[in-house]
Amino acid sequence: MINVRTDLAVEAHEISKREAKEATEINGVISRVEEMGRITVTRVEITNENGERALGKAQGNYITIDAPDLKYSVEIYERVCTIIANEIHKMADLSPNSVILVAGLGNRDITPDALGTCVVSKLLVTRHLKSSMSNIFGDNLGDVCAIAPGVSGTTGIETADIIKSVTERVKPDLIIAVDALAAADIERISNTIQISDTGIQPGAGVGNNRSGLNEATTGVKVIAIGVPTVIDAATISKNEIPKEMAPLMVTTKDIDLVIERSAKTVANGINLALHSGMTLSELESLVG
Amino acid sequence: MINVRTDLAVEAHEISKREAKEATEINGVISRVEEMGRITVTRVEITNENGERALGKAQGNYITIDAPDLKYSVEIYERVCTIIANEIHKMADLSPNSVILVAGLGNRDITPDALGTCVVSKLLVTRHLKSSMSNIFGDNLGDVCAIAPGVSGTTGIETADIIKSVTERVKPDLIIAVDALAAADIERISNTIQISDTGIQPGAGVGNNRSGLNEATTGVKVIAIGVPTVIDAATISKNEIPKEMAPLMVTTKDIDLVIERSAKTVANGINLALHSGMTLSELESLVG
Amino acid sequence: MINVRTDLAVEAHEISKREAKEATEINGVISRVEEMGRITVTRVEITNENGERALGKAQGNYITIDAPDLKYSVEIYERVCTIIANEIHKMADLSPNSVILVAGLGNRDITPDALGTCVVSKLLVTRHLKSSMSNIFGDNLGDVCAIAPGVSGTTGIETADIIKSVTERVKPDLIIAVDALAAADIERISNTIQISDTGIQPGAGVGNNRSGLNEATTGVKVIAIGVPTVIDAATISKNEIPKEMAPLMVTTKDIDLVIERSAKTVANGINLALHSGMTLSELESLVG
C-alpha cells in the first residue's frame, strides 16, 4: 500500500504505479481517461482485493473530474454540474418517487473542512413540502432531505451514528455523502471532484476518524462526493512528520473562495440530478 | 386564551391577569417572585387545565430569570450561570453516570434564531472521550453530547424527528433543548432567560412550526431553556397584521451581540450544571 | 415635510401627495414612471426648495428600480444589473481614464446594515493592478478602488471623514456610495434599488447619524446607491414610538438572503458600469 495519504483513487493509482515501477496495469485496477475539452474525467475501478491493497481503497468505482478552469469559466462550471448529475444517475437507479438523503460531513468552523455543510446549505430541499404540494411539483422536483450533523469533536456522537439514526427514520432510497478530501498534489485543490459508489471509509476527511458510511452499515446505497481542500503536511515535508505536527494543515490562501465555489458546483450538480425537471438556471435562482 | 403571542409564561400570566381584570390569582396558576440583588427570579407553575387554557402553555414549571445588568456586569453574568445550573439540578435528577443530550434548535443563518446552535458551539462535549478517558476525568466531567440539527426548511425533516432518532441511539437520561423565543415586551430581549420542565411545544420559536419535543414524544425528560430574541410584529402593530407581514421580524439592532452574550450565559450555565467538578473559570478556558 | 421616515424619494413623494390630498403635482417635484416588463423605473426629480421641503430630500435625481421578481428570475437580475450600469453612465461622465472610488457604508456585523460592505466584497477592484498591467487590460477594465470603512461606533471616526481622507489621496473622478436604506412599505424590502446623484445626507441608513457625503463636502461627484433593508418601527407601530424603542429594527426573516442577493445585483451593476469591456458572465466568474 502506498505511503502517501490521499483520498483520491486517481492519485493513489498514479503513486502505486510509480512506486511499483510497473508500466503494466496493476491487477485489480482498471483506469480509463476521457478528455472532454478542458475537462478530464478519469474512471478508476477497483475490482478485487489486490486492487484494494494496492490503492488502499475499497472495491468500487471512482470518477475523478479535473477542471482547471472551473473557477474562471461559467461554461466549464455548467458542464461540470451536468457531468456530476449524469454520474449520479449512472450510479443510482432513481425513480420519481425516490427519497434521497444528502449528508454534508465535516466541521463548518474549520474552513477547509466545511465543504459538506456548505453544500447542504445550497441544496433545494423538498421533502417537507412534497406531500402537501405534490400537485404543484409533479415529477419535476425530487424528494430530497439533507443533514449536516457536525463532527464528533463538537457533538460527542459518531457522525455515522447520527446519519444512520436519521436513515432509519427517513428511509431514503439513496444517501449522497459530501466531504472535504486530502490530496497529495496541490494542483488538485479547487480543480478536482471525486464521485464514488463506495461510500465513506473510516478515516477519510481532514484527519478525523469516523466510522464507515456505506451500504453495509446503512442498508442503503451511498454515493460519496468529495473535493480536495488540503494536502497532507507529510506530502511536502522534508522529514517524517513528528507527532506534534499532526494538527498542521496545508491549504491555499484562497481556501474560503475555493470552498464557496466548489460547494456551489457540487450542490448544483446534485440539484440537477435530483430535480430532473428543472434547468440549472431555475435551480440557481431558487437556491440563491 | 391571551391574544398576544409570547413564549414566556411570565408574560402570558401578566397579560392574562390584565385581560381578566382580576386582582386574584387565576385558578391553576401559581406564581412566586424572588428578588436576588439585581436579578429577579419568577416561578410560574401551571397546575391544571384551566391554567393551561388561561396562559396557552402546558402544565409544568417555568422559571424566568430577569437580569437587566447581565450585559454590563461580569458578576451578574456569573451569578446567572450559577442560577441556571441550580435550576437544572432541581428539575433533573442527575447522577455521575447520567448521559445528557443538548439540542440546539433554530436556524444558524437567521441571527435572532441562532441562539440554540450558538449555545451548542460553546458546550463542553465529552461523550466521545468519556469511555477512553474516564480514569482522567473521574466524576468531574459529565457525559454530554449535543446536536444542532437545523430547521425543517433547510433539512426537509422535522427537527423533532431528528432529535428523536438520535435519542433512540444515544439513549440519554435527559434532553436539554435550547431555543430562541418571542416576547411581548421588548425590555425582555437580552435580559431574560426562561427554563421549563415541559419541553418544547409545537410552534414555539421564531415562527417555525415544529412538532413537540417533550417526555411524551421522546421518552426522556426534556428541559427547555430559551431567551427572547424577537418580539411579535403584532405586538407593536397598529392594525391586525396582514398576511404579507408574516415574514416580518422585530428585533434589536445589537441582536448579534445579544445572541453571543446570551449563548455564552446559557452554555456556561449548562456546562456548570453538567460538569459539576469544574469551576466557571476552568470551563471558560476549556470552551474558548 | 412628511412624518414617516423613508430614505426613498419615490415613497416620500407618494406620501407627500397623499397627505396634501392633491391630485396635482407638487411644485418642485417631477416624477415619471417607466414600465419595462416586470421592472418599473420611477424617476423623481426635485428641482427647487419647495420640492426639497415637501419630500425632505436634497435637490437632484432619484431613480427607483422596482423588480418584485428579482429574486426568482435570472433574467430579471441580469436586466436590473444593466439598468444600474446605464443609470450610472447617465449620471457620471466616465472616460477610460476615470478613477472611481466605491464606498461601502454601514456595519458589517448588523445584517440589515451590511449591504455596503457586502457590495464592496463583490467588486472587481483594479486600481492596484492598473499601472503594471495596463498593456493587458487595455480599456476593458476601469480604474476602480473601494473601501468599507465601518461605522463611527466601531472606529471612533466619522465615516465621511475617512472617505474624505482617502479621497484626498486617491483623487477619484467619481465616488459611488452604497448603503442600506429604510423604507415605509415592507413590500420594498428586497425588491427595490434607488440610485441618486445627490450623495448621502446626514442621518440616512439604519438610524446612524453620519455627516454628509456629497460633491459639496468631497469635491467629487457622489452617486448614492441604496437598497431598503429595514422599515421604520414607527411605520407599523400603533402609537408614537417611545424612546426606548429606538434600538428596535423591523426587517424580514430572510434578511441574510436579501442582503446577499441585493449586494450581488448592485455590485455587478457597478462592475458592468465601470468595466465596460466585460460581459456580466465574465465579471461574475472573476468576482466569484
Place this chain on the structure above:
Amino acid sequence: MINVRTDLAVEAHEISKREAKEATEINGVISRVEEMGRITVTRVEITNENGERALGKAQGNYITIDAPDLKYSVEIYERVCTIIANEIHKMADLSPNSVILVAGLGNRDITPDALGTCVVSKLLVTRHLKSSMSNIFGDNLGDVCAIAPGVSGTTGIETADIIKSVTERVKPDLIIAVDALAAADIERISNTIQISDTGIQPGAGVGNNRSGLNEATTGVKVIAIGVPTVIDAATISKNEIPKEMAPLMVTTKDIDLVIERSAKTVANGINLALHSGMTLSELESLVG
C-alpha cells in the same frame, strides 16, 4: 541574512546564531530573557546596521511574550494582558490627552490573516464620545479610534496609504498596528505575541506586500503588535518551494479558535494600556 522567513526577531536571532555557529553574541544584537512563571519574555534589541543585516529586521526593540498555557489558563491570559499593557506604556509616552489610532491589518476573509481586523472589533473605541462625554469619562478612558482598512487586493489602495490619510485627519499621538505574522517554528503559533517599536516593514504579514508603516512614513510613533498564525511552507518543505506553491498556507487545524483567543488577548492588552482607569473585568464586560 538568514534564509528562513520569520517575522519574529527572536527566531531570526536564534537562526542567525545557529547559522553563524557562534557562541558569542552577534554585534548589534542584544538579547535578554526574563522568566515569569509559565511566561517567558525575551527582549531583542537591534542596535546597529550589522544587527539589522544579521536578523533582517529594522533597528529597535522587539519584545516576545511566549505563553504556552495562554489558551488553557485564565490566570495566564490576564497576566499576558497586563504585560502587553505595560510594554505599550514603556514604549510610548502616553498622557491623559493622547489620541491613539489602532490599525488592524490583514484580510478578514482569510482566517489566519484576520487577526488585525478581529482585534479592532474587540477594542473599546471612545474618540467619537470623548468630546460630548468628557465630564463622565474623566481621565479613566483614553481617546481611542481604530480602523481595519482591508488589504490592497480588495481595496485597490495600499493599506499604508489609507492609514496615512486617516492619520493626517485624526492626528493621533501614537499608532498601534496589529497584524498576523509568519513564524519558523510551529510551536509559536497561538503561544507567542511580539511587540516592537519599529512599526511594520514592507512585506510582513501573510505574504502580502505593503509599504512601510513607521514613524518615518507617518510622522507618528508606530508600535507593532503581532501574533504568528502561519508558518512559511518553505520551513517544512523538503525542496526549494516551487513558484506554484507560493499560494500555499501552513497553519493549524484550530486556527479559527487561535485567532479568536489571540485577538481577545491582544485587544484587552491594548484596552488596558489605553483606558488606564478601567480594570480588565470592566473592560471585558464593555467590549463583549
